[in-house]
Amino acid sequence: MPVKTTPSVFVIEDDFAVRDSLVLLLRSQGLRARGFASGVEFFANLPTDLVACVVTDLRMPGIDGIEVVRRLGELRGDAWPIVVITGHADVPSAVELMKAGVTDFIEKPFEPQRLVETLKGCVSRMHQVGTQMEVRADIDRRLAQLTARERQVFDALAAGLSNKEIAARLEISPRTVEIFRAKVMTKTEAPNLSALVRMSLGLV
Template sequence: MTGHSVFVIDDDEAVRDSLLTLLRGEGIVARGFVSGTDFFDRLPDAASACVITDVRMPDMDGAEVVRRLAEMKGHAWPVIVITGHGEVPLAVQMMKAGVVDFIEKPFDPQRLIETVRGCIGFLTDRQLQQERALQTEQRLTTLTQREHQVFDALIEGRSNKEIALDLNISPRTVEIFRAKVMTKMQADNLSSLVRMGLTRRH
């Protein structure tokens, strides 16, 4: 659960404090803001975070928070909306705009924690994918031009014979280049190498 923060935006001090207490009790790093304006005025510089916002707030409502956050961060930070019973239609519309989930008041603490954990899991998975993609790019810089050609052919599913014909070299030479590619890319097997290739394309 480390490495990701949760930011709570709610003008109701009692609700905000109860949320922060609940989250921190689960070992989650959490910080509160009294309004959307307060949040953007002191926008945290966290690389990875989840936002929980109330819908109805003075000055800037939850929908505006979601809109502005999407402008600034894309959809990099998952957003959970807390809503009253009469605000469900608006919450549904907000989900169409990118909100991960909405939770009705009075909220079930267990459901909120499970939703937050889901968001943090998503952030962790994406972070790992980014780290793997960076590792792949770094390893690719060690390949020669010919090794690059063999790498590209392998991740496209071509056989040694097909690669040999395409590059006008012998199958034995392809095997030598293939071994070098596997070593330099630190791939245990062909499926691992293919996954690296797919990572680059996402």
Template sequence: MSLHSVFIIDDDAAVRDSLLTLLRGEGIRARGFASGDDFFSALPEDPMACVITDMRMPGMDGAEVVRRVGEKRGAAWPVIVITGHADVPMVVQMMRSGVVDFIEKPFDPPRLIETVRGCLARLTDLNQQQGARAAVELRLARLTPRERQVFDALIHGDSNKAIALALDISPRTVEVFRAKVMTKMEADSLSALVRMGMTLG
């Protein structure tokens, strides 16, 4: 069973049911909604999920679903649009709005599964990245203000001499602070420390 859920929004019950059957048959957790209004009125709490929405529906259309999902969940909820009425301007506009893929009806089941699995894999990667970032931030909170200055300078690529000059301390003191930073950040090398800095962005 997949770690993350897929939510299907389509007013056509037959299409919705076939998608649910297809995804569940592949071990993917899936749940269907008959409209955008139904979906947002019972908005799931999942921190990460994939959304598949039809484009043309009564009431809230697919474009509005995409906009609102992006507003509420961002990259943590990638959206795939399925439609029987695609045109170039629509595709370009929707892709710029953050849609992961555009699939025309009648959809090809293997392609749809491949696209969904790609979304779910990216969510797993994002989940791991967020976990790594949280771990680094936790370690960063252990640093004193001076140690944080040394950390920032080290990941910026400054030498001990440059750090000493910038902070008006001796190179020997920089070495002491550097050792403390490495210990508190649980970094076994300077490259590991730099990777932590990259994780923080």
């Protein structure tokens, strides 16, 4: 079974005092938090976490929050939800980012507890997303062990074909299908045909 991953929270903030206090606050609430002084530093040391939450200030030198959101969208899709911290004058931009898929924006000055609760909600959802992604990765690992012919047999079995129908489709004997079927079941670690079908659907 896949090992459960605890999502991280990455704080991108150029003000050291704000960044440090946010990281300490999040850690005090039991969250895994790490700070970055800028968007440039963040992307130069881009974490490899499967899932994570990102908190970014909107106005920063070099790579601003809008560019952070754009780049993360290209690199991670919606696997990394983003919370934007913004000043009053930046609210229209933050609203546009919300429409583009940002999870939330928090206006300065903000109540620390609001940020904590928002991120805890993100982490909770990320647990579910992370589990799904890990399951998919585990299935892909098993399927990668199949030879081209074994994959053909797997696909045919998942489609509900009988050994006889598979033999006719692949122009091999039913006995040969049985041999390939046994190899498929072993390599995919599927205990039965039902499990094999669920695997083809990305389930366990």
